[in-house]
Amino acid sequence: MKNLKLKSARAALDLSQEELAKKCGVSRQTMSAIEKGDYNPTINLCISICKVLGKTLDDLFWEEE
């Protein structure tokens, strides 16, 4: 399932996948895979993404029923 919350949070800060990936210490392909829902990141990477985007884990990774 696509992570549209992550994509919109990134877009809100006007960051490209490449820029966000670099800030989080991962490759652009990994960030793309997370957004596409092809890869489930570890909690450490989730926290790292949240810190960069200024969001909480709930904001970005909690799936509403």
Add this chain to the structure above:
Amino acid sequence: MNTAMIIGVASGLIVGLIIAGILLIVANTDKKLKTEYDERQKAVKHKGYMYAFYTVLVYQVLMVFVHLGKVEMPVEDFALDFTGVIIGCIVLCVYCIWKGVYWGLNNDPKRYYVIFAVVIVLNCFPIIGPAIHGTLTENGKIGLPMLNIMVLIMMLSVLITLVVRNIVDRNSTEEEE
């Protein structure tokens, strides 16, 4: 292979490893020998190693049957063993590249392309010379040049996969962004 040839090959391998180490340091942006990967890349690589392992396993079993059946191959035995190693490497590289693990976090792609070009050119010389002089095979079997041929096949496989993956990746990124 006689003793002198074995010593020659062993020396060549050691020199090759040293050069490879130096090239890796030069090609990495942080001048470290070790390439850094993120968590997804590591997971993909682990799977790639598994597929490569099973490929080499199947290849070696096939070679056992070839030897048991006394099938005459136009390739020396040591070159056949090396071929198995290279096939395993090809499986690992192609799988990892296709799954989006073509560059580590500290790799400089441009420098790697230069290294690829140099490796391809260097591996062409030992093939072209004997091919021109008609000494590529001895007693109907191809020996040392087979190693260069396999390395060339591996480098070309890697390059082709890189190019195709890059094109696919670029198109999908444009759609995503």
